Each structure stands twice: as structure tokens, then as C-alpha cells.
Amino acid sequence: MMEKHYYTSLTRNMTLIVILVSFTPLILIAGLIGYYFETSYRQKVMEHLHELVEKHQQLINSFLDEKLSYIKVLADSYTYDELTDETFLQNKLVILQNAYSGVFVDLGVVNSEGVQISYAGSLKLLNADYSKAEWFREAIKRDYYLSDVFLGLRRTPHFIISVKKRRGDTEWLLRATIDFVAFNSLVEQIHIGETGSAFIVNSAGELQTRPGTELAPNITSLLSRTSWAGMAGTGSAEPSASPIEEVKTSSSGSNAVSGIVKSRNRNIIFILMPLKSGEWTLAYLQDQDDAFSEVNRARVIALSIFILGCLAIVLVALFISQKVVGQIQKADLEKEMMNEQVIEAGKLASIGELAAGIAHEINNPVAIMVEEAGWMEDLLEEQELKENQNVDEFRRSLKQIGLQGVRCKEITHKLLSFARKTDPVHHEIQVNDTIEEILSICEERSKFNNIRVQTELDQHLPLISASPTELQQVFMNLINNSIDAIGSGGGLLEIRSRVEGDKVVVDIADTGHGISKSLMARIFDPFFTTKPVGKGTGLGLSICYGIIKKLGGNLTVDSSVGLGTTFHVNIPIHSETS
Amino acid sequence: MPMSSGDLINSEQDQSKGTKLLLVDDEEGYVTVLAKRLSKRNFQVKTARSGTEAIRILRNESFDLAVLDFKMEDMDGIEVLKIFKVMEPKMPVIILTGHGSETAAREGMEYGAFDYLVKPCDLSELVERIREACAKGP
Numbered sequence: 001m002m003e004k005h006y007y008t009s010l011t012r013n014m015t016l017i018v019i020l021v022s023f024t025p026l027i028l029i030a031g032l033i034g035y036y037f038e039t040s041y042r043q044k045v046m047e048h049l050h051e052l053v054e055k056h057q058q059l060i061n062s063f064l065d066e067k068l069s070y071i072k073v074l075a076d077s078y079t080y081d082e083l084t085d086e087t088f089l090q091n092k093l094v095i096l097q098n099a100y101s102g103v104f105v106d107l108g109v110v111n112s113e114g115v116q117i118s119y120a121g122s123l124k125l126l127n128a129d130y131s132k133a134e135w136f137r138e139a140i141k142r143d144y145y146l147s148d149v150f151l152g153l154r155r156t157p158h159f160i161i162s163v164k165k166r167r168g169d170t171e172w173l174l175r176a177t178i179d180f181v182a183f184n185s186l187v188e189q190i191h192i193g194e195t196g197s198a199f200i201v202n203s204a205g206e207l208q209t210r211p212g213t214e215l216a217p218n219i220t221s222l223l224s225r226t227s228w229a230g231m232a233g234t235g236s237a238e239p240s241a242s243p244i245e246e247v248k249t250s251s252s253g254s255n256a257v258s259g260i261v262k263s264r265n266r267n268i269i270f271i272l273m274p275l276k277s278g279e280w281t282l283a284y285l286q287d288q289d290d291a292f293s294e295v296n297r298a299r300v301i302a303l304s305i306f307i308l309g310c311l312a313i314v315l316v317a318l319f320i321s322q323k324v325v326g327q328i329q330k331a332d333l334e335k336e337m338m339n340e341q342v343i344e345a346g347k348l349a350s351i352g353e354l355a356a357g358i359a360h361e362i363n364n365p366v367a368i369m370v371e372e373a374g375w376m377e378d379l380l381e382e383q384e385l386k387e388n389q390n391v392d393e394f395r396r397s398l399k400q401i402g403l404q405g406v407r408c409k410e411i412t413h414k415l416l417s418f419a420r421k422t423d424p425v426h427h428e429i430q431v432n433d434t435i436e437e438i439l440s441i442c443e444e445r446s447k448f449n450n451i452r453v454q455t456e457l458d459q460h461l462p463l464i465s466a467s468p469t470e471l472q473q474v475f476m477n478l479i480n481n482s483i484d485a486i487g488s489g490g491g492l493l494e495i496r497s498r499v500e501g502d503k504v505v506v507d508i509a510d511t512g513h514g515i516s517k518s519l520m521a522r523i524f525d526p527f528f529t530t531k532p533v534g535k536g537t538g539l540g541l542s543i544c545y546g547i548i549k550k551l552g553g554n555l556t557v558d559s560s561v562g563l564g565t566t567f568h569v570n571i572p573i574h575s576e577t578s
Numbered sequence: 579m580p581m582s583s584g585d586l587i588n589s590e591q592d593q594s595k596g597t598k599l600l601l602v603d604d605e606e607g608y609v610t611v612l613a614k615r616l617s618k619r620n621f622q623v624k625t626a627r628s629g630t631e632a633i634r635i636l637r638n639e640s641f642d643l644a645v646l647d648f649k650m651e652d653m654d655g656i657e658v659l660k661i662f663k664v665m666e667p668k669m670p671v672i673i674l675t676g677h678g679s680e681t682a683a684r685e686g687m688e689y690g691a692f693d694y695l696v697k698p699c700d701l702s703e704l705v706e707r708i709r710e711a712c713a714k715g716p
Contacts, residue, residue: 363676367698368607374701375611378618409698 014321089120196286359412370405450490485512509566603647629653670711
């Protein structure tokens with residue numbers, strides 16, 4: 001459970017670190033570039049709009065100046081008498097109308113009392129009284145005048161250009177009506193995007209041209225509060241009122257005010273420029289989203305790429321960390337298994353050491369016992385004891401002590417062999433010969449048990465360096481074990497030799513009863529035996545193991561209960577100990 | 579021709595009459611019984627429990643042969659052997675050794691030991707070796 005938790009947290013930490021390390025610079029770069037791009041793009045858009053509006057401002061100003069200068073030229077070039085001649089005036093109107101189709105609606109001469117004493121045009125306005133009209137009151141005060149747009153007597157929107165002239169003591173005005181439609185189209189040309197449009201308001205905030213969209217009240221109020229301090233068209237202009245909260249204003253070098261105003265939950269960009277020496281204001285309004293639609297689209301694309309990238313990073317981080325942790329888990333498992341093997345080998349080695357110590361310790365008492373028994377046998381030779389009726393029993397018993405002593409000696413010798421305390425001389429050996437030799441020794445036993453022996457020996461087996469007696473011991477033990485495992489019921493014993501890499505491999509396979517899993521871990525332990533008491537010492541396999549390990553090889557086993565057992569002997573061709 | 583143990587002892591007695599042996603082993607029980615058995619076979623046996631004791635005895639007496647255990651507590655058997663060979667170069671030495679000490683015993687052969695036997699050994703084999711050694715000389 002703990003293990004699982006460890007790997008889970010490892011995966012999580014790795015994923016988080018990868019995500020964090022990849023996201024941080026990505027977010028920083030994306031944010032930074034996005035910010036600068038957006039800022040500069042907005043600035044560029046605003047500049048572009050400014051330029052556009054400014055151009056139109058000049059266009060409108062020059063339009064108005066031009067029209068005024070025509071009237072001025074007309075007033076200067078001809079006398080009052082000439083201009084009051086209606087036919088003459090009609091001629092001039094036709095010339096003007098031919099030159100500027102539809103711009104000039106009519107011409108008229110108005111005396112100082114505000115009565116139109118001469119008129120050329122489509123309407124019947126001769127002798128019309130303008131004394132009460134606002135434009136007249138303003139016009140009579142100045143040399144030139146451009147009126148606001150008004151409905152006037154004719155009930156259609158128009159505005160008037162007038163030039164004041166003096167004739168003796170009295171003043172008179174030459175006035176021309178400018179068609180609103182022609183003028184309006186000049187302003188309406190400024191149409192950008194879906195919502196960008198321009199219009200003109202006078203100083204009172206009254207519309208002079210039709211706006212493209214309906215104006216929100218706060219925009220109207222913003223417009224009405226704007227007055228142009230620098231009447232001459234130079235110097236900075238400020239909105240007269242202090243900017244309300246949602247209005248951001250900025251005045252650029254040119255005579256203009258721009259900013260963003262919030263209206264009906266939309267941000268509206270506005271650019272205001274003076275016209276007619278500040279009496280009118282050319283206003284340009286555009287929905288911010290519309291003006292910055294390009295940057296918004298770019299932002300959407302960038303955001304999609306960013307999100308997709310993040311998603312990819314997360315997926316890859318998850319995938320990689322899971323894969324890496326999987327590998328780590330596998331490596332840990334292998335390490336654990338290796339540790340187990342090392343522990344097992346260590347256990348065998350320490351048992352070997354212990355056994356060697358015991359063997360040495362037992363040797364002396366056994367030697368004494370054997371000698372003491374011998375001494376008693378010597379004493380039995382004395383004449384006076386020979387007549388004792390139990391003397392044969394004594395002899396038998398003492399002989400038995402001697403025999404058992406020899407058996408003890410054999411056991412200790414085997415133990416020492418396992419502990420590798422003996423150091424037999426190594427020779428170059430052909431493993432196949434050793435196998436054949438042992439098989440010939442065991443021939444009788446296998447025949448007796450109805451065991452069929454099959455060999456499959458590689459004839460090109462290289463020589464190995466080992467002690468011949470030790471190697472004989474190994475194969476003797478293994479083959480004897482196989483014969484024991486098959487038992488008297490008969491079966492098959494197969495012995496195969498071959499070269500695998502730099503090792504000679506010998507397989508000894510039997511069709512015996514097999515080794516159960518629970519015993520498998522103990523078969524190489526000394527004194528472990530499944531044979532009946534007195535039949536086996538339990539040292540055979542541990543000695544084989546010790547010998548093969550000493551040669552730098554390995555002894556492994558495969559077994560399944562009921563099917564049989566196969567021992568694999570691996571011996572390096574170039575022995576480590578040689 | 580099979581021989582009874584009694585006959586064996588008698589024949590051994592005849593051939594080894596008066597042969598003086600020095601038995602060196604720190605295992606009390608072993609050296610005592612071995613001395614008794616060899617005495618019964620008409621050898622004159624003297625025992626020493628350690629290398630130093632053996633050297634002391636050898637200073638005052640001379641022996642026909644020494645049987646030396648190679649695993650003793652006070653002195654290494656090979657050291658004792660070297661000293662023996664200096665004191666009595668003509669005296670043959672038979673080494674007794676435990677299992678696994680064959681290497682040391684073989685080394686002992688290089689220093690002039692007559693032969694070595696692995697404990698526990700058959701007494702008749704030991705007697706055979708002693709006889710051979712005495713007949714052959716060092």
C-alpha cells in the first residue's frame with residue numbers, strides 16, 4: 001500500500017514539476033508579448049483613426065473655406081447693384097451650381113434690416129424677413145459667417161454662408177444656402193468597420209450631420225461639454241468639464257481629444273476635432289470591439305494555441321511521468337529481486353562458514369571417540385576378557401562406534417567441501433567426458449529402476465578449468481538425485497550439453513515427481529532433505545551449489561510437481577578462479 | 579590372508595620394539611588414548627600438550643620420530659616443525675591435521691615432514707607410516 005502511494009506521489013510530483021517548468025515561461029512570454037502587441041496595436045489603431053479623422057477635418061474645413069471664398073469673391077467682384085439684379089444673381093447661381101452640382105441651393109442679398117431684397121433659387125424667398133433669425137443676428141456682426149444647420153423657413157436642414165459688405169452707411173449680406181445632403185455625405189464618408197462613423201455637432205451639442213448610430217445620452221452630454229479653447233485651431237483642446245469617471249481622454253499634439261467612453265455596457269472610442277474655428281466639433285465614434293476586432297481575433301487564436309499547447313504539455317507530462325515511474329517501479333522490483341538473491345547467497349555463505357566451523361570442532365571429539373573405541377578393542381585382546389560371554393557384543397559395538405566415526409568424518413568432509421575450505425587442483429576438463437564417466441557408474445542403478453537415459457552432448461564443447469573430482473561430485477549428485485526422483489517406476493533422464501555465450505551449460509532433466517514451490521527455496525540449504533532419515537545428508541545439492549559458484553558459474557532449477565525437474569549447470573569457459 | 583587384530587598388534591610389536599615417539603597435540607583426550615594405543619604396540623611414547631612443551635622435552639631427550647598436530651593454540655604447527663628440523667634434523671616428523679588444513683600440511687612437507695595424515699585416521703595407517711619413516715630415515 002505504502003509503495004503504491006509512493007509511486008502515485010512520485011508521478012504527481014513529476015507531472016507538476018514538468019507542468020510548472022513548461023507553463024511558467026510559456027505564460028510569461030505569452031503574457032508579455034500579448035500585452036505589448038495589444039498595446040502597440042491599439043496605439044496604431046488609434047493613430048490610424050486620428051489620421052483619418054484629421055484628414056476629414058481638413059477636407060471639411062477646406063470644403064467650408066472654399067464655399068466661403070466663392071461667396072467672398074462674388075461679393076467682392078460685383079457691386080451691390082449688380083447683385084441685387086435678380087437675373088444677374090440667377091446667372092451666378094447657375095455658374096456655381098454647374099461647378100459644384102447640388103452644393104449651392106440658392107443665393108440672396110439681405111439688407112441690414114434682415115429683408116432679402118434679391119434672391120436666386122428654387123424657392124420663393126424674395127422679401128423674406130430674416131431679422132428675427134438667429135443666423136442673421138450673428139452674421140450682421142461679422143465679416144463672414146457660417147451658420148449652424150437649421151430648418152429655417154423652408155423646413156429642410158441646411159446652413160448658410162454669408163459675407164457682410166458695406167455700401168455707404170448701410171451694410172448688406174450676400175448669403176448662400178449650402179445643401180445639407182452634399183455636406184452630410186462629406187462627413188458620412190468616414191465610415192470604418194461596422195460601427196465607426198463620424199458626425200458634426202455645434203458648440204451646444206446639437207447635431208449638424210446625421211450620426212451613423214443613435215447616440216447614447218452620456219455621449220451627447222460628453223459632446224456638449226467639449227469646447228475648443230484654442231479658437232485659432234492651434235494649442236491644446238480640453239473637454240470643458242472634468243472627465244467623468246468612465247471617460248478616458250487624451251489629447252495628442254494635433255488639436256484633438258480622444259478617449260474611451262462607456263455607454264450601454266459597451267466601450268466606445270471617441271475622437272473629437274474642432275471644425276469651423278472651434279464652433280463645430282467633428283466627432284468620430286466607434287465601438288471598441290469593432291475597432292480592435294483584429295487584435296481580438298488574434299487574441300482568440302493565440303489563446304486557442306495557448307490552451308492547446310497547455311493541454312499537450314499536461315498530457316505529455318502525465319504520459320512521460322507515468323512511463324518513467326513505471327520504469328522506476330520495474331527497476332525497483334528488479335532490485336528487490338536481486339536483493340533477495342543476494343540475501344539468499346549470503347545466507348548460504350554464512351551457513352557454509354558455520355558448517356565449516358562445526359566440522360572443525362566436531363573433528364577432534366570424533367577423533368578421540370574413534371581412538372577410545374580402538375583402545376577398548378585393543379584391551380579386548382587381553383586374555384582374561386576373551387572368555388567373557390559378551391565379548392563379541394562388545395566387539396560389534398566398538399566396531400559400530402568406529403564406523404559411525406568414519407561416517408561423521410565423511411559428513412564433515414562434505415560440509416567443508418560445501419564451505420569451499422578444500423582447495424583441489426584445477427585441470428582443463430571436457431565436461432562431456434565427466435558426464436559419460438558418471439553415467440557409466442550410474443548405469444546399473446538406472447537400469448534397475450527402468451530409467452531410459454538420453455544424452456544430447458555438444459561434441460564441440462570447449463574445455464573448462466575445474467577440479468575433476470569436484471565436477472564428478474556435482475554430476476554424481478545431480479544424476480543420483482534425478483534417479484531417486486524418478487524412483488522405481490521408471491522414466492526418462494535427459495542430459496544435454498551446449499555452449500551459451502561464454503558458458504558451458506548442462507541440463508539434467510528427469511521425469512520424476514518434481515519439487516513443490518514451497519520446497520524450492522530450500523533445496524540448496526545444507527541439511528535440507530526430503531529423503532527418509534538416514535538415506536540422505538541434505539548436503540548433496542548445497543555442495544554442488546558451492547562448487548559451481550566457486551567456478552564462477554551458476555546452478556538453477558526448474559520444476560513442476562508431477563512432471564519433473566531440470567537442473568541447469570552453468571560453468572564459465574574462462575573460469576574466474578583459474 | 580586375513581589377520582586377527584591380536585596378530586596385528588603382535589607383528590607391529592615385533593617390528594617397532596623400542597622405537598621412541600614424541601606425540602605433540604593440544605587435545606588432551608586424543609593424545610592420551612593415542613599414546614596408550616601406541617604403547618600397547620610397543621612404542622616408547624612421550625606426549626607433549628603444546629609446541630613449547632615439545633621443544634623443552636626435545637632439548638633433554640632424543641626421539642626416533644615425532645607425530646605433530648598442526649593445529650595448536652600456543653604455536654603454529656609449521657613453526658614447531660621448523661624448530662624440530664633445526665634441533666633434530668635426522669628425526670622424521672609425521673603431521674596430523676584436520677580437514678581443510680591440507681594446504682598447511684602440504685606446506686609442512688616442503689619443510690621436511692615425512693608425510694601427513696588427516697584426523698581422525700586409522701591407527702594401523704599411522705603405525706604403517708611410522709614404520710616406513712623409521713625404516714627409511716628422515
